[in-house]
Amino acid sequence: MTHTSQPANRAASLPRARGFTLVEVMVTMAVIGMLALTVSFVVPDQRDDSVQENARVLYERINYAREFALVRSAILGLRVDDNGTSYRFLQFTDGRWQELNYRGLRRTSLDEQVSLAIETADLALLEQDDTDIDEVFAVDEREFTGNSDDEDGAEDDAEGSGDRAKLKSQPTPQLFIFGSGDLAPFTITLRDDFALRAGTEWKIASENGIDITLSRGDL
Incomplete structure (x- = not known):
């Protein structure tokens, strides 16, 4: 077997x-x-997204300010506060710069750790009859409303109240927006130096005072 x-x-x-x-x-x-x-x-860096969003909002508001000035034949200005963490739009009225409180043009604070810097070109192309536009729109610092670059700058100071305080001027803006819609060539840079990819920044710029671009740049 x-x-x-x-x-x-x-x-x-x-x-x-x-x-x-x-x-x-x-x-x-x-x-x-x-x-x-x-x-x-x-995978995007969240901080880079924050810089991009702040740049996009400012880009749209500058365009809106141009339309606002054109429709109302007004002279507006963009003021970047000294610490570079907030900005506001002003209107030149009765010989003074007054802060605008319209929706879309109100004072805006940037996200935490996002900074802003502005550079403007010479206004010679916009000057006529040898008139210095900077001198025309400049305001005596004694006319400022307290420390106008602070959040409390729009409030009445110790020496004035009511209508008297409201007559005082805000500091002269760095960028003028004229009633024709023209503005001086400029470059606004927003960055977050603490971003994952250090050196990433966004730029809002105009080389000819007409076309405005929003672009990303890497240092």
């Missing part, structure tokens, strides 16, 4: 498992590394 070893036959019939070769392992690791690198570029 012949005895057959079924377990042995089954083991012999099963395919033998083959391990990964060194080349296959290295290729797999390289692919995983490339995928991880791609994800790191695709």
Whole structure:
């Protein structure tokens, strides 16, 4: 009588498992590394998003201020406060710069750790008859409403109240927006130096005083 070893036959019939070769392992690791690198570029930095959103809002408000000035034949200005963390729009009325309280033009504070800087070109192209526009719109510091670059600057100071205090002027803005819609060439830079990708910034600029662009730049 012949005895057959079924377990042995089954083991012999099963395919033998083959391990990964060194080349296959290295290729797999390289692919995983490339995928991880791609994800790191695709996933946005939240801080960069914050800078972008603040830049977008200011860009839209500058365009709105131009329309506001054009419709009302008014002279407006953009004032960036000394610490670069807030800005406001002013209107030149009765020889004084007055802060606007219209929706979309009110004082705005930037997100935490976002800073703003503004540079404006010479206004010579907008000057006529040898008139110095800076001197025309400049205001004597004695006419300022207290410390006008602070949140409390619009409130009455200790020496004035009511209508008398309201007559005092805000500081002269860095960027003028004329009733024709024209403005001086300028560059506004918003950045967050604490961002994951240090050096990322957003710029609002106009090279000709007509077209305004919003773009991202990396230092």
